[in-house]
Amino acid sequence: MHYYMGIDVGTASVRAALVDQNGKVIVQAEQPIQIWEPQPDYYEQSSADIWAACCTVSKKIAQTVDLSNIRGLGFDATCSLVVLDVNFEPLAVNAEGVNNRNIIMWMDHRAVDQVDRINQTKHGVLNYVGGVMSPEMQPPKLMWLKEKLRSICWEKAGHFFDLADFLSWKATGATTRSLCTLVCKWTYSAETGWDDCFWQQIGLEDLTVDNHSKIGNHVLCPGSCVGNGLTSIAAEALGLSKGIAVAVSLIDAHAGGLGVIGVDVRGCNLPCETKPITSRLALICGTSSCHMGISKNPIFVPGVWGPYYSAMVPDLWLNEGGQSATGKLVTGLALSNSLDDLAKLYLATVQAIALGTRHILETMQKAGHQVDTLFMCGGLSKNLLFVQMHSDISGMPIVLAEEVESVLLGAAILGAYASGDFKSIQEAMEKMGKIGKVIHPDLKQKRFYEHKYKVFLKLVEHQREYRAIMQNI
Structure with missing residues (x-):
């Protein structure tokens, strides 16, 4: 029997399940994750805390079967924004400069002013979000970081990840992005790629340099294999075998759709x-x-x-x-x-x-x-x-x-x-x-x-x- 592991990072916890080739959930585990609310409508998390929780639940369920029978690993997560510096270390998204709190959560609404200004542009990319962008998407959050935390965060930032893509990077070392996350939350087009005019119009032309390396220039469809599979470091942390296939990830709700609609x-x-x-x-x-x-x-x-x-x-x-x-x-x-x-x-x-x-x-x-x-x-x-x-x-x-x-x-x-x-x-x-x-x-x-x-x-x-x-x- 072949098995596959699914790891789901929700709002308040990480869950993992071992699923057999017939779709039966064999075993699952759950671990809470921390949320900081420094002020109303501001919600932050820690990528280190989330990855540690992923490792905890993965180890718990991996030991229940022969590791050689676990053939693949897939992640899904909330559409939260993860910020890392040029050395891939956590970078603060808060005025206190606490680097451990380096995630602006999906439900964070600090960027309401920024999203209003984006919507006033009437730019063509808005046609693909029902005509109006939400403060829960990534462009307004990125604007907020540049305008409010320029020296603390923006000028030091080397990588901006959707949480689901951060997890696949952590597992493989590859900065591959999911077409799901970039298309749904970042204004990327599967047909034409990034629209540099949009980033320039909202004052984030910084993101267009170096072939968009900070926001992603290698994009694959969900389920595609990332890099060379699980690295030895990640394999040890997760309690899995080195080299097993790691899939391009999905946003959590989209993973639910994938699991039920077919x-x-x-x-x-x-x-x-x-x-x-x-x-x-x-x-x-x-x-x-x-x-x-x-x-x-x-x-x-x-x-x-x-x-x-x-x-x-x-x-x-x-x-x-x-x-x-x-x-x-x-x-x-x-x-x-x-x-x-x-x-x-x-x-x-x-x-x-x-x-x-x-x-x-x-x-x-x-x-x-x-x-x-x-x-x-x-x-x-x-x-x-x-x-x-x-x-x-x-x-x-x-x-x-x-x-x-x-x-x-x-x-x-x-x-x-x-x-x-x-x-x-x-x-x-x-x-x-x-x-x-x-x-x-x-x-x-x-x-x-x-x-x-x-x-x-x-x-x-x-x-x-x-x-x-x-x-x-």
């Missing part, structure tokens, strides 16, 4: 059964919800990130919708706090999330996506009320993966492909992904939710009006 559904009587994979939408439900839709040709969807070429599935375009801090808003709260009211509030929250998903789905369909089946994974997919509500409100069947840990499976699929045991990512997805439950919509509820959705759209419209009023203060 499962074989033959014989399940689903609308997507005889159609291409582009008829499927992956819904990764965790702290936030991500909606991953793929297409053969680029589709531009207002307010939805992408289209990103080969960012998740090779040779296909990706659009990514999302709901941050899922379920945060509910309208119509009552003053009472009885158990019945709590139950109603809970139900309303679940409905609101599902109605939001339908809104994203319909916006993608209007732009050209032809989705007819949802594939769901993540923590909330364990909640059958949440799943059934999504099915009822979208009117579509929902496929749940047999393996709940689809993000870890997705990372392991990368390692499986890099090892050469599968001829394509798609083959690995199909053979290692397994279908679990299938939830169908309750058609008796259709009329009720059609009316509920009209109310939801009115609330969205009103909310935009309220925001516009408050912006005039």
Whole structure:
């Protein structure tokens, strides 16, 4: 039996799993990682702390099988920014000059002023992020570092990595970047590469020199083999064998999509059964919800990130919708706090999330996506009320993966492909992904939710009006 290791670096912990060639998770381990919040909306981490956690979980699970049977390693991580100096040592991203804190986390919003100025440029690269860039992407964070920490950080910086790419560098010594991270978070184009005019326009022309060495000039598709595999130093630290294949990495949500969207559904009587994979939408439900839709040709969807070429599935375009801090808003709260009211509030929250998903789905369909089946994974997919509500409100069947840990499976699929045991990512997805439950919509509820959705759209419209009023203060 061949095995593959997937390592997932989430917001607050690192998880690892050993997965066999049939997609079964054999064993897994978890290790917490530290977060610093020096002030509101500032979130920092340590690349040394994260790598140490990766080594801890890897050693725990590697000892459970014969090392010679572990054939490949794949990483995924949050889209956080790692800063290293010219000697690849950690470099401070804080005014205190604490070099150990060298990561600006994905959820950090310190660069809101910078992202506003980027959006005011109306540059063409913004067309590929739904028209508006987020402060969670890397260009505004890089602007912030240059403007606020020029002497502490910017002038000493030698390398800027997305966290997932930092991990593959740490494992192999190769500065290869993932097409997933650069296309989704850095404005890189799979077709034309870096747009130097954009960097110059936002005052970061420094990044265009020396063939873009600080931000990456060797870019490969996810799952490709990085360098010469695991170095002897990394192998000892991780408790693995030197030279095993290390895959080009993915952002964590994209790994979840990879782990669930390609499962074989033959014989399940689903609308997507005889159609291409582009008829499927992956819904990764965790702290936030991500909606991953793929297409053969680029589709531009207002307010939805992408289209990103080969960012998740090779040779296909990706659009990514999302709901941050899922379920945060509910309208119509009552003053009472009885158990019945709590139950109603809970139900309303679940409905609101599902109605939001339908809104994203319909916006993608209007732009050209032809989705007819949802594939769901993540923590909330364990909640059958949440799943059934999504099915009822979208009117579509929902496929749940047999393996709940689809993000870890997705990372392991990368390692499986890099090892050469599968001829394509798609083959690995199909053979290692397994279908679990299938939830169908309750058609008796259709009329009720059609009316509920009209109310939801009115609330969205009103909310935009309220925001516009408050912006005039």
